[in-house]
Structures are given as structure tokens and as C-alpha cells.
């Protein structure tokens with residue numbers, strides 16, 4: 001049994017806490033680093049008293065025992081931290097989206113290749129077991145259209161498109177913009193959308209809180225993405241149509257429309273969480289030098305689309 005990989009988690013906010021919990025199960029989290037909020041300090045002391053808090057990011061980079069750095073800071077900070085970590089020879093897991101602009105994403109992709117390090121972007125839905133099932137269905141009976149609908153309240157601290165639409169754009173590219181199949185995932189080539197249209201963009205709390213986008217792809221395939229972050233209820237659904245069938249993804253369930261009874265019937269339910277699959281996959285990638293499905297190139301493809309919306 002090989003020894004556990006040693007990690008540092010940078011950014012221990014809402015999402016970083018989840019990553020820390022999950023990575024602590026599959027690896028050895030030695031260090032963490034954040035801006036210094038007293039709440040985070042208290043939380044770490046209570047929940048992870050054995051994990052050291054670094055005085056600076058450089059302290060982590062100088063530690064030769066650290067194999068990889070996990071970055072879960074606000075999007076603006078991704079680039080600098082990922083760049084420094086790659087230059088120091090560490091593998092990098094960076095939360096989605098990889099950066100908030102194309103130029104910096106390209107630079108990280110080039111740097112990871114030069115340093116021969118894994119650059120993994122946390123596009124979590126790509127690791128959802130229901131998504132894996134959808135990709136298998138797509139191989140047999142290609143989907144023509146997908147409708148992504150997401151209602152929630154907040155958060156408002158990041159820009160809507162980069163923070164939230166990044167999830168849906170990543171799935172759309174994975175499904176319609178990828179020339180690979182689930183049988184040959186290593187042959188992934190991302191095709192750009194043939195059209196990107198913003199149908200609606202309204203601001204209530206910030207400049208943009210409700211957005212409706214349409215992406216067109218080759219062979220008359222398309223998707224629409226509707227996100228409302230000023231909603232009083234929370235739901236995320238994806239409706240997918242082939243020439244013959246309609247499917248609905250809701251939470252951990254995949255349903256198929258029975259046209260005779262006009263009712264959706266359950267065809268698949270997942271038991272594992274996407275986060276545990278994603279974190280395990282990252283460790284596998286750095287252990288076996290395996291190219292991640294959501295590598296820097298995939299993350300760059302997502303940012304290219306986001307920056308055009």
C-alpha cells in the first residue's frame with residue numbers, strides 16, 4: 001500500500017471546509033492557509049486540531065513533503081496561488097472556474113505542461129454518478145438539447161456567470177462540445193459552441209442575478225441555461241432530450257419520461273457523492289500521473305465560453 005499523499009488546503013471558507021473534510025479521508029492534509037479570519041481559526045481548532053496553519057503561502061511551497069495544493073479561495077486569487085504552486089513543483093487542484101480570464105488560464109495550462117504537474121479543475125458535476133450515467137446514455141442515443149435550470153438565494157459575493165454558470169457551461173461542453181465518449185475519456189477534445197447568446201440578464205442585488213443563456217453546438221445540438229439567484233426556493237434540474245426520449249436529472253436521481261402515462265419514472269439513483277469521487281480521482285491522477293478529465297485545458301475551454309457571455 002503506497003503512503004498517503006501530503007496536501008495543503010488553501011481557502012477554508014464555505015467550500016474549502018467540504019474539500020478539507022473529503023481530502024482528509026483520502027490523503028494526509030498537513031497544512032492549511034487562509035486570510036486569517038477568527039471564525040476559520042476557531043473552526044479549525046475544533047474540527048482539525050492536528051492540521052497546521054501556515055504563516056504564509058510560501059511556507060507551504062517550501063515544504064518538500066507537500067505533493068499537492070488544493071485551492072478554494074475566491075476566484076480572483078486562483079491564478080496567483082496556482083501559478084506559485086506549479087512553479088514550486090506542486091500538483092494543483094483549483095476550484096472552478098480555473099481563473100476569471102482566458103489569458104491567465106492559458107498561462108496555467110502551459111505552466112503545468114512545462115513543469116509536468118497535474119492541474120485539476122474542480123468542475124464537480126463532471127464527477128457526479130448521475131452525470132456518468134447521462135454520458136453513457138449519450139454514447140448510445142445522443143442528446144439533442146439540454147435545459148439547465150437553477151434557482152437559489154445568493155451567494156452574491158462573486159460574479160454570477162463565473163461563479164454559477166461555470167457549472168452548467170462545463171456540463172454543456174462535456175456533453176455537446178466534447179468529441180470523446182465515455183469509452184475513450186482520454187481522447188477528450190473540446191469543440192467550441194457555434195453560438196453563444198444571452199437572452200436575458202437582470203440585476204436586482206448585483207448587476208446580474210437572473211440570467212438566461214443559449215449555447216448552440218455542431219449537428220443542431222443546443223442547450224439553455226437559466227440561473228436565478230434571487231429565488232425563495234432552491235432547486236437544480238437538467239432536462240435532456242434525445243430524438244425519442246426525455247430525461248430529468250434532479251438531485252441524485254435520473255428520471256425518464258413515460259409518454260403514455262405522462263409521468264417521469266426513476267431509472268437511476270446515485271449513492272456516492274460527487275465530492276468524494278472528485279477528491280479520490282484527484283489523488284488517483286497525481287499518484288498514477290493520469291490526465292484528469294477536468295484538466296487545465298478543460299477549465300480553459302469553460303473560461304473561453306464564460307468570457308463571451
Ligand SMILES: NC(=O)c1ccc[n+]([C@@H]2O[C@H](COP(=O)([O-])OP(=O)(O)OC[C@H]3O[C@@H](n4cnc5c(N)ncnc54)[C@H](OP(=O)(O)O)[C@@H]3O)[C@@H](O)[C@H]2O)c1
Nearest residue numbers: 011012013014015016034035036037040072073077095096
Ligand atoms: N465546486 C462547487 O460546487 C463549489 C461550490 C462553492 C464554491 N466553489 C468555489 O470554491 C471557491 C471558494 O468559494 P467559497 O464560497 O468557499 O468562498 P469563501 O466562503 O469566501 O471562502 C474563501 C476562503 O479563502 C480564503 N482566502 C481569501 N483570499 C485568500 C488568499 N488570497 N489567500 C489565501 N486564502 C484566501 C478566505 O480566508 P478567511 O477564512 O480568512 O476569510 C476563506 O477561507 C471559489 O473558487 C468557488 O468558485 C465551488
